[in-house]
Amino acid sequence: MSDGRDGVPEETADGEDATADGGHAATTPSTHTVRLELVDEPGQLLAALHPIAENGGNLLSIYHERGNKTPRGRIPVEVDFEATQERFEGIVEALRSEGVNVMQAGTERYAEEVTILLFGHLIDTDLSDTLSQIEACESASVxxxxxxxxxxxxxxxxxxxxLEARAGETEAALTAVRELAAEKDLRLVEPLTGVEA
Amino acid sequence: MRLAVVGAGAVGRSVVDLAGEYGHEVVAVADSSSAVVADGTDGRDAGVDPDAVVARKAERGIVGDGDPADALAADYDALVEATPTTLGDAEPGFSHVRTALERDRHAVLANKGPVAERFGDLRALVNDSDGEIRFEATVGGAIPAVSTVEDIEPGHVTAVRGVLNGTANFILTRMAAEGLDYEHVLAEAQDLGVAEADPSFDVDGTDAALKCVILANVLSFGAADDPADAREFTLDDADVSGIRDVPGSALRLAAEDGRTVRLIGEATGETVRVAPRLVPENGTLAVSGTQNIVQIETTHAGRLNISGRGAGGPETASAVLGDVGRLE
Structure with missing residues (x-):
């Protein structure tokens, strides 16, 4: 068996999605939303926007929720901007290194979360390859x-x-995983999507 | 109503035993090799003695000294078909029901075979008969699944799903709770009488699939303006996978994430699917042990959940006798 198997889940868990295999969205800009937490002091918002613009993000909208307070008594701000996946990661990093608290850094690409179980001879059928193939499908990321x-x-x-699926593409992602599971003789336990209440 | 009960297993015996409580009279009982028919020739209403039938079945393995055909020919208002479910041509259950309908009598089924495998044939027989068929007991035991769908009207039901096999649910529940593997829990279930010696019908999903096929037929025929346009479902139309190979480790991983696995059957007017599915651990569908649940999605009334005992003699007999009541 592969010596590196213990590391497999962890590596993938960190989601080298876009860059690892030549990524589907690495080069085309897409819309991203970050939710920041700012101290209620003059200049804070501007300071938070600098790292976005300076790192190649194209600002689309800023929603400054002055009436709301985070549990720590700060002001939540939602910023939408366009950037490639690679630049997006750089922007989040830059924001954090500037001391801005990034509460949430999501991208529009992956709007729906779905949990599945796979079982069978996962190792013999090359788990790493299985995960890469799921990544390679356009609809979802692991x-x-x-x-x-x-x-x-x-x-x-x-x-x-x-899995994180693009908005409205959960079914497409599940279909891709279903086909992959059948091909590798793995069993798939799907969630009851849209039913959980 | 005067009832002829065909099939003297747990359900048939319970119907014989409880019919009186519901105001009905059992005039004939048959099992596969024998029959007893009430002697009503002197003009008196004299039903068969339920205790005697049950005792004879227990002691001698037969219900009486007559021929099973005598029960089918008896003077009943409704035939209760409670013989074991058979697939394909669904015989001999189908012929029993046909005999009743051809005599313009009603038939109430606890046997899934005819409704799952030959629904179209049954509808055709009903069209030519003054008798009707009902089959609440075929889906979810005591749970009023079919009649609830009918009350809502099948055209206003988009899907019916649920846990429809107590044996499979018991096994999954125990596997998750005790961290045990399938084989171990199956042996325990067999000791408890929850699983049969050959558990295939339950653990491979066939039983749940038959129930979903029946629901799909109810939805499809109920929603069609003209029954000729309705799609008929049989077991072959169902996409079925069971729980036999679900490893304990999969249930543990699910539990770590606040989820569990249940064998879920889903029926719409277009598809039937049975498979182990991930559901929230404390969610509505994650019923425990041998419990069943039926979840009905409606267009105007949201979602309805009905849970309860999906099997058992008296439980299933209560559904049969409820059907008999609807035929009065």
Missing amino acids: ADVSLAAPQGTEEVSSARLR
Whole structure:
């Protein structure tokens, strides 16, 4: 078995989605939303916008929720901007290094979350490849992986995957995973989407 | 109503036992090899003695000294078809129902075979008969799934889903709670009488699929303006996977994330699907043990949930006798 298998889920969990395999959205700008937490002092908003503009983000809108307070008594601000995936990551980094608290850095690309289980000979069928193939499908990205192989890697093992799908593309993502599972003779346990209440 | 009960398993015996409480009279009982028919020739209403039938079945394995055909020919208002479910041509259950309808009598089914495999044939027989069929007991035991869908009107129901097999649900519940593997929990379920010696019908999803096929037929035929346009479903139309190979590790991973796995059946007027699915651990559909739940999605009334006992003699008999009441 591959020596590196223990690392597999963790690596993927950090989601090198766009860059690792030549990424679907690495070069085309898409809309991103960051939710920031600002101290209620003059100049704070401007200071927070600088790193975005300076790192190649194209500002689209700023929603300054002056009436609201975060649990820490600060003011939440939502900023929409356009950037490539690579630049987006640089922007979030720059914001954080400027001391701006980034509460949420999401992108419009992945609007829906869906959790699935896979089981079968996950290791023998190359889990790493399975995850890459899911990544390669245009609809979803793998956000988190947990693996359980209580009987060793040559027996049946299970994995829980959290996928982030583009808005409205959860079904397409599930179809892709379904086909992949059938191809590799893995069993897929799908969620009941749209039903959870 | 005067009832002829065909099939003397747990459900048939319970119907015989409880019919009187519901104001009905059992005039004939048959199992696969014998029958007893009330002697009403002297003009008196004399039903069969339920205790005697149940005792004879327990002691001698037969219900009486007559031929099973005698029960089908008896003077009843409704035939209760409670023989074991068979697939394909759904015999002999289908012929029992046909006999009743051809005699312009009603038929109440607890046997899933004819409604799941030959719904169109049954509808055709009903069209030519003064008798009607009802089959509440075929879906979800005591749970009024079919009649609720009918009350809402199938045209206003977009989907019916749920946990429809207590054995599979018991196994998944125990696996998740105890961290045990399938084989271990299956053996326990067999000891408790929750699972059969051959559990295939339950754990492979066939039983749940038959129930969903029946619901799909109710939705499809109920929503069609002309029954000729309705799509008929059989087991072959169902996309089915069971729980036999679900490893304990998968349930543990689900639990870590606040979820669990249930064998969920879904029926619409277009599709039937049964598969293990991830559901929230404390969600509505995650019923425990042998409980069943039916969830009905409606266009104007939101979602309805009905949970309860999906199997058992008296439970299923209560659905049968409820149907008999609707035929009065």
